[in-house]
Each structure stands twice: as structure tokens, then as C-alpha cells.
Amino acid sequence: MSQCSYTTPDVTTFCRLDDLGLVVVGQHLTAERAGLLCRPVSPDDWCHRCGCHGQPRDSVTRELAHVPFGWRPTTLQVRLRRYQCTGCGHIWRQDLSNATHPRSSLSKGALRWALEALVVNHLSVSRIAAALDVAWNTANTAVLAEGQRLLIDKPGRLDTVTVVGVDEHVWRHTRRGDKYVTVVIDLTPVSTGTGPSRLLAMVEGRSKQAFKTWLSQQPQDWRDGIRIVAMDGFTGFKTAAAEELPKAATVMDPFHVIRLAGDALDICRRRVQVELHGSRGRKHHPLYQNRRTLHTGADLLTDKQQQRLDALFADDRHVEVEATWGVYQRMISAYRATSRKEGKKVMTRLIEAIGTTVPTSLVEVAKLGRTLTKRREDVLAFFDHHRSSNGPTEAINGLIELHRRIARGFRNRDNYRLRCLLIAGGLDT
Numbered sequence: 001m002s003q004c005s006y007t008t009p010d011v012t013t014f015c016r017l018d019d020l021g022l023v024v025v026g027q028h029l030t031a032e033r034a035g036l037l038c039r040p041v042s043p044d045d046w047c048h049r050c051g052c053h054g055q056p057r058d059s060v061t062r063e064l065a066h067v068p069f070g071w072r073p074t075t076l077q078v079r080l081r082r083y084q085c086t087g088c089g090h091i092w093r094q095d096l097s098n099a100t101h102p103r104s105s106l107s108k109g110a111l112r113w114a115l116e117a118l119v120v121n122h123l124s125v126s127r128i129a130a131a132l133d134v135a136w137n138t139a140n141t142a143v144l145a146e147g148q149r150l151l152i153d154k155p156g157r158l159d160t161v162t163v164v165g166v167d168e169h170v171w172r173h174t175r176r177g178d179k180y181v182t183v184v185i186d187l188t189p190v191s192t193g194t195g196p197s198r199l200l201a202m203v204e205g206r207s208k209q210a211f212k213t214w215l216s217q218q219p220q221d222w223r224d225g226i227r228i229v230a231m232d233g234f235t236g237f238k239t240a241a242a243e244e245l246p247k248a249a250t251v252m253d254p255f256h257v258i259r260l261a262g263d264a265l266d267i268c269r270r271r272v273q274v275e276l277h278g279s280r281g282r283k284h285h286p287l288y289q290n291r292r293t294l295h296t297g298a299d300l301l302t303d304k305q306q307q308r309l310d311a312l313f314a315d316d317r318h319v320e321v322e323a324t325w326g327v328y329q330r331m332i333s334a335y336r337a338t339s340r341k342e343g344k345k346v347m348t349r350l351i352e353a354i355g356t357t358v359p360t361s362l363v364e365v366a367k368l369g370r371t372l373t374k375r376r377e378d379v380l381a382f383f384d385h386h387r388s389s390n391g392p393t394e395a396i397n398g399l400i401e402l403h404r405r406i407a408r409g410f411r412n413r414d415n416y417r418l419r420c421l422l423i424a425g426g427l428d429t
Contacts, residue, residue, distance in 0.1 A: 011036065015066065015074070016109055021098035022078065033133065034074045036066070044094045047085035054083030060093060064100055064107045065132040073133035076107060105134060106142050114143050115150075119423050124406050144415070147422040158200065158222060163187040165197070165230040165253075165393035166237050168206040169400065171416055172409060180206035181413070183400075184214065185393045186426075187230060191385075197392035198426030199400075202417045208236035215244035230390040232256040233375065252378035253390030254335050260371060261328045262295055264364040268324040269294065271364075276317055286312050287321065294321075297336070298329045324365055327354060344383035351376055396424050 011017075011024040017038060026037035045054045064076040080094045100107050106114070110132055117123040117131075129139035151157070165185040172179060182203040189195035203214045215223060226248045231237045233256050241250050270280055273287045281288025290312050293305045301309070313322045330350050337343030354369035355376075372379060382388065400420050410416040 015069070017076075020100075020108060022076070025079075032072070034069065034072055035077060036074065037077045037079065039079050040094045040096060040099070042095070043081075044092075045081075045083050047083075047087065047090055048092055049090045050085060050088045052085050052087030054085045054092070057082045057084045057091060062096065063105070065105060065110050065134050066107045067109045067113045068131040071131055073131065075133070104142060105138060106132065111142060111146050114139060115146060115422075115427070118143060118419075119427055122402065122406060122423075140415075144418050144422070147427060148418065151425050151427045152418070152421055158186075158218070161186050161188050161200065161222070162225055163191040163228045163230070163388055164200070164226060165390045166211055166241075167232060167390060167393045167397065168234070169202070169397055171404070171413060172411070178204065178413070181417075182206050182210045182214070183393070183396065183420075184211075185396055187228075187388060187392055190392050191228070191387045193387070196426075197396060199396055199421055199424035202420055204413065206234075206236075208240045211237055212240035212244055215240065228385050228388045230388045230393065231378075232390065233260060233371070238375075238378065249381050249385065250378050251381045251385055251388045251390075252375055253393075254382055255389070255391060255394065257372075257379055257382075258328075258331060258335070260368060261331045264368045265294060265321075265324050265328045266291075268362075268364040269321050272318065272321055286315070287318065294325055294328075297332050299336070320361055323359075323362055327365055327368070340383045340386055344380055347380060347383070351379070399424050 017024060021041050022038040023041055024036050024038055028035040047054055059079055059081050062078045062080060064078060066074040066076045068074055082091060082093045084091050114128050117128050125140045126136055129136045132139060165187045167183055169181050169183045170179050171181050184201040186198045186200050190197050201214055203210045223245055226245050228251055229241045229245060229248050230251045230253055232253055238250055269287050273281050277285055290308055293308060312318055334343045334346040337346060351372045354365050355373035358366040358369055403423050
């Protein structure tokens with residue numbers, strides 16, 4: 001910058017008003033805010049009805065909120081000429097469609113800034129409204145309307161989808177009213193390695209019917225093009241996908257499969273703990289002390305952790321926990337295998353082993369075996385479609401949770417759905 005050539009200051013270019021078809025003719029700057037007096041560059045002096053030439057009649061001023069500079073609210077005072085047709089007598093004012101939308105109090109530049117602040121910079125609507133010096137309802141309505149125009153109502157938004165993920169989501173944590181929604185995620189960019197996942201839809205409720213209804217509303221050609229559906233262990237999603245997407249392969253996500261084994265390990269540990277000590281655990285009880293170490297992969301254990309587990313399993317009273325822990329570790333090793341073919345073999349042998357003959361004392365392993373046997377095809381399908389994990393779906397859920405906390409909760413589900421589609425729907429600002 002020290003070797004650059006300087007020119008005369010140009011507020012119009014600095015504020016990017018030339019993109020809006022405006023030019024600055026005056027300014028009023030204070031420590032709290034900035035006011036810019038502008039006028040349109042194009043005269044617009046031909047009649048919109050008969051095409052005759054118009055004569056200047058008077059002028060009006062329209063006030064627009066613009067991009068804040070240095071977090072100082074900036075207001076555009078746009079002076080518009082009004083013309084009267086010399087032929088039909090029609091009166092009109094200068095066209096301002098390049099600068100703002102009809103009946104809007106925000107300039108198009110302010111609208112772009114607000115969208116970027118919400119989607120990219122993760123600001124709350126109240127903070128955006130304060131920066132623009134407009135009411136919360138004004139900012140929220142304008143941002144949601146623009147986002148719906150650019151993203152939600154965009155033609156062909158679902159055309160390229162071939163891999164989807166489905167999961168439940170808690171949209172508000174209250175005792176009264178509905179709490180759950182079903183989120184549908186586009187995993188196609190992740191599957192092809194071309195980009196991140198994006199939110200396609202947020203449907204009221206968490207049930208087979210909720211997912212099935214949304215699928216049935218989509219065109220038949222689109223449903224026929226879906227190759228893979230990634231999901232958790234909820235059988236409602238499985239049934240809905242089988243009925244509406246018969247050609248698609250259903251994949252049970254590794255995270256939820258491992259979680260099933262982890263839950264079985266926890267239940268077994270607590271059961272043995274109660275049988276031995278009559279309580280769920282005290283800090284001096286070995287089973288309670290190692291509750292987190294038991295969930296660590298065997299290849300990630302430190303020497304100290306390994307010694308603690310060896311001491312724990314040396315006690316014959318903990319043999320049921322050791323057996324359940326072994327099943328849990330074999331499942332982890334299947335997903336961490338060097339090749340998908342080898343991982344599928346390990347998982348197949350594990351499902352066959354715990355799905356047939358299991359000692360009656362291993363109640364949790366027997367239950368896990370029945371579940372995995374029932375969902376065998378979905379579990380093993382992951383090794384054939386290794387990029388169809390539901391992990392990106394959980395990442396979208398995390399992003400949605402972030403904005404729910406930023407807004408300190410929502411009461412209107414429709415408003416929540418629109419906000420979530422903006423922040424996680426792949427909007428390119």
C-alpha cells in the first residue's frame with residue numbers, strides 16, 4: 001500500500017452505492033451514525049404508460065438502511081424526482097428497483113450484509129437489527145423473505161440429490177408442546193467429495209409418517225434417483241424409506257451402531273455394579289472408576305489405562321462386563337479396519353456370533369445381537385457405501401443447535417424452520 005497511487009475520495013464507491021445505481025451528493029456524519037444524501041444516476045423521465053416525455057414536477061425522499069460501516073448505522077436519504085407526463089398526465093417517481101425491493105426499508109446492499117451476518121458470521125437477528133438501526137421484525141422479515149427467494153424457492157434445488165440422510169432433532173426444550181422435527185440432509189456432495197452437506201427439509205414430528213409424507217410429496221423421478229438413505233437405528237425411518245424409496249439402499253450410520261454397543265456396555269456395567277455393591281457406583285468402586293476408560297478404543301489406551309483395565313478384569317466377578325467390552329471393541333475394530341472388505345468380514349462374524357448362541361447371563365449382548373441381526377443389511381451396507389455416513393447430518397444438527405442457542409430459543413416452529421434452512425441449506429451469499 002505504501003507504493004500505491006491515491007485518488008480523490010469517493011464515498012459512492014467506498015459505500016458500494018454504484019452497484020445500486022446511486023450517487024452520493026451529501027453526507028452527515030456523527031459519532032453514533034452516518035447519513036448519506038443520494039440520488040439515482042438514471043433520470044427515468046419517460047412515461048411508463050404512453051411513452052411520452054415527462055417534465056420534472058417535484059421530489060420526494062425515501063429513507064433506506066444501508067450496510068453499517070464500523071458498526072455505525074448508515075442511512076441513505078434517497079432523493080427521488082417525480083415526473084408528470086406531457087401526454088397523458090401520468091405522475092411517477094424515479095425507478096429505485098436497482099437499490100431496493102418494493103416497500104422495503106433496507107437497501108439491497110444491507111440485505112446482502114444481513115444475510116452474510118446471519119449465515120456466515122452467525123450473528124443474531126437482534127444484533128443485525130441494531131447494526132442497521134431497524135426494528136427486529138423489520139430485519140427478520142426482510143432476511144427471511146430474501147433467503148426464501150434465493151434458496152428455498154429456488155427452482156431445481158433438489159434436482160442433483162442422490163444420497164440423503166435423515167435424523168430427528170429437538171427444536172425446543174420445553175415440557176409443553178411439540179419438541180421434535182425430522183431433518184432431511186443432502187449427502188450427495190459428501191458422497192462424491194465435491195462439497196459439504198446441506199439441509200433439504202425440516203418436517204414436523206419424528207415418525208415414520210412424517211418422513212413418508214415428505215417423500216411422497218416429492219416427484220416420482222426424484223425418488224427414483226435416490227440411491228442411498230443414511231439413518232440411525234429408528235425403524236420408522238427404515239420403513240418409510242423402504243416404502244417410498246424401494247430402489248434405494250438404507251445405511252445404518254456407524255456412530256449409532258457403536259452407540260448401541262456402548263449403551264449395552266453401560267447397562268451391563270451398572271447392572272453388575274448394583275449386584276455387587278447395591279448402588280450405581282462410588283468413586284472407590286473399580287467399575288465406576290473405569291466407566292469412561294471402558295469406552296476408549298483398545299488401540300488408543302495409554303499404559304495407565306491398560307493397567308487399570310487389566311486389574312478390573314482380573315476380578316472374576318466382572319467377567320460379564322469384560323465379555324460385553326470385548327464385543328464393543330470388536331465392533332470398533334471392524335470400522336477401523338484397513339480395508340472395507342476386511343471390516344465387513346469382521347462385522348459379519350460379530351453379528352453371526354452374538355446373534356445366535358449367547359450365554360443367558362449376557363442379557364445386554366443378547367439384546368444387541370437381536371437388534372443387529374434385524375438390521376444386518378443396513379449395518380453391512382456401510383462398508384459398500386463408506387461415504388454415506390450420517391456424520392454430516394449430525395454436523396448439521398450441531399450447526400442448527402448453535403443458532404438456536406444464539407437466538408436463545410424459538411417459539412415459532414415455522415420461523416425456526418426458515419432460519420435453519422438459511423444457515424444450513426447451502427445458501428451462497
